Each structure stands twice: as structure tokens, then as C-alpha cells.
Amino acid sequence: MVRNSRAPYIVAALMAPLVLGLGGCGRTTTVVLLPEKDDRTGAVTVSTEAGTVEIERVREATVVSSRSSPPSPPTELSSREIEAVFGEVIKALPEKPIHFILHFEFGTTDLTADSAARLSKVLAAIERRDSEFVSVVGHTDTAGDSRYNRRLARQRAETVSRLLVNKGVPTEHIQSTSHGESNPLVETGDNIRELRNRRVEVVVR
Amino acid sequence: MDSKKLLLSILFLAGLPGTCLAGGNSIAFVDSVKGEATILNEAQSVSAVANMKMFAGDTVRTGANGTVGLIFNDDTVVAIGPESEMKVEDFLFDPAEGELSFVAKMIKGTFSFITGQIAKLAPEKVHLETPEATLGVRGTKFAVEIE
Numbered sequence: 398m399v400r401n402s403r404a405p406y407i408v409a410a411l412m413a414p415l416v417l418g419l420g421g422c423g424r425t426t427t428v429v430l431l432p433e434k435d436d437r438t439g440a441v442t443v444s445t446e447a448g449t450v451e452i453e454r455v456r457e458a459t460v461v462s463s464r465s466s467p468p469s470p471p472t473e474l475s476s477r478e479i480e481a482v483f484g485e486v487i488k489a490l491p492e493k494p495i496h497f498i499l500h501f502e503f504g505t506t507d508l509t510a511d512s513a514a515r516l517s518k519v520l521a522a523i524e525r526r527d528s529e530f531v532s533v534v535g536h537t538d539t540a541g542d543s544r545y546n547r548r549l550a551r552q553r554a555e556t557v558s559r560l561l562v563n564k565g566v567p568t569e570h571i572q573s574t575s576h577g578e579s580n581p582l583v584e585t586g587d588n589i590r591e592l593r594n595r596r597v598e599v600v601v602r
Numbered sequence: 603m604d605s606k607k608l609l610l611s612i613l614f615l616a617g618l619p620g621t622c623l624a625g626g627n628s629i630a631f632v633d634s635v636k637g638e639a640t641i642l643n644e645a646q647s648v649s650a651v652a653n654m655k656m657f658a659g660d661t662v663r664t665g666a667n668g669t670v671g672l673i674f675n676d677d678t679v680v681a682i683g684p685e686s687e688m689k690v691e692d693f694l695f696d697p698a699e700g701e702l703s704f705v706a707k708m709i710k711g712t713f714s715f716i717t718g719q720i721a722k723l724a725p726e727k728v729h730l731e732t733p734e735a736t737l738g739v740r741g742t743k744f745a746v747e748i749e
Contacts, residue, residue: 424733424734424748424749425734425748425749426732426733426734426735426746426747426748427746427747427749428735428737428744428745428746429744429745429746430742430743430744431714431743431744431745432743433716433742433743438742438743439717439721439739439740439741439742440739440740440742441737441738441739441740441742441744442737442738442739443735443736443737444735444736444737444738445734445735445736452744461732461734461735462734463734464734464735468735479745482712482745482747483683483712483714483745483747485669485683485684485712486669486681486682486683486686486712486713486714486745487681487714487745488669488681489634489636489669489670489671489681489682489683489714490671490679490680490681490714490716491633491634491671491672491673491679491681492679493677493679493716494673494677494679529631529653530631530653530673576698577698579698580697580698600677602631602633602673602677
């Protein structure tokens with residue numbers, strides 16, 4: 398019969414979930430660790446009332462069939478198995494937001510020369526991503542009192558926002574906030590001048 | 603591009619359905635949509651469109667050919683595959699105040715995640731539930747299927 402010529406493929410398609418451990422009755426949850434661009438991998442712990450399994454290697458997966466049974470021991474899936482089940486949802490993943498750090502001269506809202514030159518990179522990222530969600534967060538170092546620093550950080554954020562708006566980014570696409578001296582990049586004592594903390598972080602989403 | 607801009611303008615004139623789903627600050631936005639997808643809460647249900655804002659308590663639901671890409675305020679990115687449903691129960695991202703929380707319930711379908719700053723700063727504040735299991739994460743990329 399003509400239809401039979403497809404049978405091996407259908408069998409293969411039906412087998413795939415069994416290979417992945419997704420078969421059987423009732424619902425199952427499968428969790429798999431995916432390869433990252435920079436080969437840096439974290440871990441996922443999968444827990445039920447009966448136990449916890451940690452997957453920490455790329456393409457490692459665990460399957461859970463109920464809250465009352467432990468997750469399966471980690472097994473490695475092939476790239477093809479992952480593609481078959483998760484290909485579409487992996488393709489739909491948005492690009493991660495991009496962070497830029499711009500530095501300031503001490504006690505001012507003047508960008509350092511390096512950072513002023515980096516502004517074009519920020520603009521390029523906004524344009525490439527067609528981003529309508531740009532956040533601009535101002536920070537200071539710990540020199541000076543915290544109220545002064547909250548205001549200075551806000552002014553730094555407003556300076557960067559204004560520079561972006563002047564280059565054509567609509568105001569309503571920018572969210573500007575101040576963290577003052579409370580969120581340093583580098584921990585220092587109080588009243589310490591630190592270039593790396595005198596910054597505005599721009600996140601392009 | 604033009605049709606996207608036009609659609610957005612129409613939605614804007616129609617009263618920004620994405621931004622009036624709930625009060626308070628948005629926690630994420632829709633980066634991309636393919637096929638049929640809706641965002642719903644207790645009050646209403648609207649078709650997902652690019653750049654629509656999301657709020658804590660919102661549910662995302664997709665149809666047979668639908669996918670949605672979301673970007674959260676803490677840089678977490680999530681994709682929701684076809685025939686899928688996920689509710690964001692709680693989301694707080696205020697590192698300056700130390701307020702961090704990411705609680706989501708996956709109900710059915712396929713999902714992929716690249717975790718963001720909450721998973722880095724306070725992994726114990728990330729709780730992802732499926733009907734069968736609870737997931738904890740340490741800065742990583744992973745996928746989930748509920749079948």
C-alpha cells in the first residue's frame with residue numbers, strides 16, 4: 398500500500414518520545430540544559446516531593462512523571478533529540494539584552510572621552526534591535542554624601558538620556574533611574590573616589 | 603517593519619491594551635510573536651503583539667502555531683512554544699532595594715529560558731513550577747517540556 402511507505406517514519410516519530418523518556422501514561426515534565434554561546438553552563442535543579450536531581454552538563458536532561466516520584470537520573474540527549482522537541486521554542490528565544498557601561502569624570506556629569514566615543518555603539522544597538530525599552534541607570538562612587546550622590550547619579554542618567562534623545566531615540570523609549578552610591582560595581586569603603594563606580598549603565602532590550 | 607509600526611499605532615490609538623492590563627510597573631515585554639498568542643489576567647484577554655508590556659499575574663497562552671518571545675526587566679529571556687501556557691505569578695527586580703523574585707508556573711507546552719540577573723544575584727528567589735516539578739536555576743540556558 399502507498400500509505401505503508403511512510404510507516405517507518407511514523408514509527409520513528411512515535412518512538413522519539415519513548416527514547417526521550419516522555420512516553421507512558423499521564424503527564425511528564427522534561428528539563429534539558431542547553432549549550433550556551435560562551436560554553437559557560439550553570440545548573441538546574443529539578444525537585445519533587447520524592448527527590449531532587451541536578452543537571453549541570455550541556456544536553457543533560459531529567460524527566461519527572463509525578464510529584465510523588467523522584468526525577469530520573471540525568472541522561473544526555475543528542476542534538477537531534479533536542480531539536481525534535483525543542484527546536485521551535487529555542488528558535489523563538491529573544492536575543493539577550495545588551496549592557497553598556499559609560500564612565501564619568503569625578504564629581505561631574507561629563508562622560509570620559511572613552512565613554513563619549515562608546516555612545517555610538519549604544520545607538521547602533523538600539524537601532525539594530527529596534528528597541529523600545531532602553532533603561533538608563535545612574536550611579537556614583539561613595540565620595541560625598543548619599544543625598545548628593547543620588548542627585549548626581551540622576552543627573553548623569555539624564556545626561557545620557559538627553560544625548561540619546563538628541564540622536565533620535567524617542568523619549569518614551571527610555572526609562573531613566575538613579576541608584577546613587579548604593580549599587581557600586583566595585584565595593585569600596587565610604588568616601589572613596591572610584592572611576593569604575595562613577596557610571597551610567599544602559600540596557601538595550 | 604511598516605506594518606508593525608502601523609499596527610502599533612493603531613493599538614496606541616485604541617488605548618494601549620498592553621499597558622492597561624494591570625496597574626503598577628511592567629515586568630517584561632513581548633519581544634516577538636508568531637501565530638496565535640494571547641496575554642490574559644483576571645480582567646481581560648488580549649492578542650499578544652510585539653512591544654506589549656506584561657505585568658505580574660499575567661498569563662501567556664499560545665495556539666497550535668503560536669510562539670512568543672519575552673524579555674524580562676532582569677534580562678531573563680523566555681520563549682513559549684506552540685500550545686503552551688505560562689503564568690508569571692510574581693516578579694520583582696529592584697537590586698538597589700534588594701527586592702528580587704521570579705515565580706512562574708508553566709502549565710503545558712514547551713519553554714526555553716536564558717536566566718537573567720535574579721538567578722545570578724539571588725538564585726533562591728527563582729521558582730519555576732511545572733505540574734510535576736519545581737525547578738531551581740543557577741545562571742543558565744535550558745528548556746522544559748510538559749507533555
